[in-house]
Amino acid sequence: MTSKYSPGSPLFLPNGAKMFNKLTNFLRTQYANFGFDEVITPTIYKKSLWEKSGHWENYADDMYAVTGRGASGEREGRQIGEDEEYGLKPMNCPGHCLIFASKKRSYRDLPIRYADFSPLHRNEVHGALSGLTRVRRFHQDDGHIFCRPGQIQEEISRTLDFVRLTYKTLGLGPYRLALSTRPTDHFIGTVEEWDNAEGALKKSLDESGQLWEVNEGDGAFYGPKIDVILRDSEGKEHQTATIQLDFQLPKRFELEYQAPAPELESRGLTTTDPSLLEVEGPVTPVLIHRAVLGSVERIMALLIEHYNGHWPFWLNPRQVLIATVNDSQPVVEFAERCQKIIMGMSRQLRSPKKATPPYQSISVELDTSPRFLTKKISDAKRKRYAVIAVVGNQDAAANRMIVDFTGFPDFEINVGKHLALRHSAVASKEIKSTAESANERESTEQTPFLSAKDLKSLPVSPKILASCLADFQSSYV
Ligand code: ZN
Numbered sequence: 001m002t003s004k005y006s007p008g009s010p011l012f013l014p015n016g017a018k019m020f021n022k023l024t025n026f027l028r029t030q031y032a033n034f035g036f037d038e039v040i041t042p043t044i045y046k047k048s049l050w051e052k053s054g055h056w057e058n059y060a061d062d063m064y065a066v067t068g069r070g071a072s073g074e075r076e077g078r079q080i081g082e083d084e085e086y087g088l089k090p091m092n093c094p095g096h097c098l099i100f101a102s103k104k105r106s107y108r109d110l111p112i113r114y115a116d117f118s119p120l121h122r123n124e125v126h127g128a129l130s131g132l133t134r135v136r137r138f139h140q141d142d143g144h145i146f147c148r149p150g151q152i153q154e155e156i157s158r159t160l161d162f163v164r165l166t167y168k169t170l171g172l173g174p175y176r177l178a179l180s181t182r183p184t185d186h187f188i189g190t191v192e193e194w195d196n197a198e199g200a201l202k203k204s205l206d207e208s209g210q211l212w213e214v215n216e217g218d219g220a221f222y223g224p225k226i227d228v229i230l231r232d233s234e235g236k237e238h239q240t241a242t243i244q245l246d247f248q249l250p251k252r253f254e255l256e257y258q259a260p261a262p263e264l265e266s267r268g269l270t271t272t273d274p275s276l277l278e279v280e281g282p283v284t285p286v287l288i289h290r291a292v293l294g295s296v297e298r299i300m301a302l303l304i305e306h307y308n309g310h311w312p313f314w315l316n317p318r319q320v321l322i323a324t325v326n327d328s329q330p331v332v333e334f335a336e337r338c339q340k341i342i343m344g345m346s347r348q349l350r351s352p353k354k355a356t357p358p359y360q361s362i363s364v365e366l367d368t369s370p371r372f373l374t375k376k377i378s379d380a381k382r383k384r385y386a387v388i389a390v391v392g393n394q395d396a397a398a399n400r401m402i403v404d405f406t407g408f409p410d411f412e413i414n415v416g417k418h419l420a421l422r423h424s425a426v427a428s429k430e431i432k433s434t435a436e437s438a439n440e441r442e443s444t445e446q447t448p449f450l451s452a453k454d455l456k457s458l459p460v461s462p463k464i465l466a467s468c469l470a471d472f473q474s475s476y477v
Pocket of ligand 1: 289
């Protein structure tokens with residue numbers, strides 16, 4: 001939702017916050033594989049930083065200025081610059097440059113990859129605001145790679161792999177790739193630097209095996225870039241991921257690392273000549289700005305439209321609903337216990353003595369209202385819960401839930417083949433007759449797949465349901 005008190009800055013309700021966290025946690029998990037370290041950086045910086053980065057000169061109109069309370073600059077003992085105007089950050093890059101510059105760096109340390117999910121603010125004009133796709137406050141899955149000129153191609157290839165993996169998992173696509181090259185007149189750096197960088201980008205694009213096109217002369221004055229343009233369900237195109245090379249910012253921040261044969265190193269070349277390797281010197285790193293989702297808010301808008309309530313289980317903010325047959329105390333207590341087990345929480349209802357272990361919790365809601373069961377179920381179906389579990393007096397006594405999986409995406413393939421569920425079904429009286437002998441229960445092949453009919457009302461113990469839902473969640477089904 002939005003409020004007139006902060007136009008263009010969305011307020012996320014609980015389900016929106018769940019989705020936001022699922023997306024950012026998904027990326028955090030991938031960061032270990034892609035060599036990113038997450039950092040946390042300030043929201044406001046002094047004007048002098050934005051002057052150094054060039055934002056104050058080129059971007060000031062889109063930035064919010066912030067003034068400290070009571071800073072007049074006239075009192076003694078004030079820190080230099082304390083009275084300066086501040087700016088709310090529209091990008092994370094300058095902060096990451098400060099971290100890079102905080103230590104002496106060697107060529108052995110590179111590439112260094114920082115990731116940051118900080119909120120960003122851009123003062124979009126009121127008329128440009130639109131839902132979650134064009135906002136004033138947003139979050140990027142922002143990342144900056146500081147690398148040696150000779151590492152550009154490998155870093156771009158890895159980033160393209162990261163994009164492909166993420167979009168495949170999210171079920172988004174197709175997308176097209178567009179390379180924007182050196183502008184004709186206004187650019188910084190040498191033509192040779194540009195040619196090398198563009199050559200590396202083209203090679204990575206070719207190796208990606210995906211179709212790509214060139215937007216001749218469309219690069220920013222500080223470097224070439226690759227945009228990922230996603231087509232939505234109606235064929236409308238949205239720019240999402242971006243990979244941007246930058247020769248300028250490292251120079252503005254005087255970033256450097258020590259490397260042998262610095263002159264060759266800065267052109268991305270290596271040598272075996274011992275006399276050249278003897279001399280170490282400073283080299284400016286290349287900076288790659290990259291975002292895989294781009295704006296998390298915009299991707300959420302695209303996903304909401306794309307899935308229209310039929311979420312993959314892991315992304316669904318409404319995963320499980322437990323409905324009670326009546327509101328008697330033993331049934332309600334059993335439903336609450338099942339909820340805790342499935343969520344991986346302590347069995348105690350209040351004030352657990354031990355902290356809950358780190359776990360991607362399944363979201364489970366209860367409907368213990370005194371309404372008719374049919375009403376509760378039709379309500380849950382309308383809200384598109386993936387899994388609807390019913391518990392009554394007999395179920396509480398038998399420690400089981402009667403589970404309807406038919407709201408789960410592709411439930412016959414995804415749920416019907418789950419081994420522990422199949423075993424559990426065979427073990428329960430209802431389906432036992434379909435297995436020819438007790439020995440067959442041990443065999444994977446001969447344990448029957450669960451049919452649509454089985455999956456509509458399957459008796460399952462809360463523990464088995466918990467472990468099978470955790471499996472689905474962790475395999476991004
Ligand atoms: Zn950046």
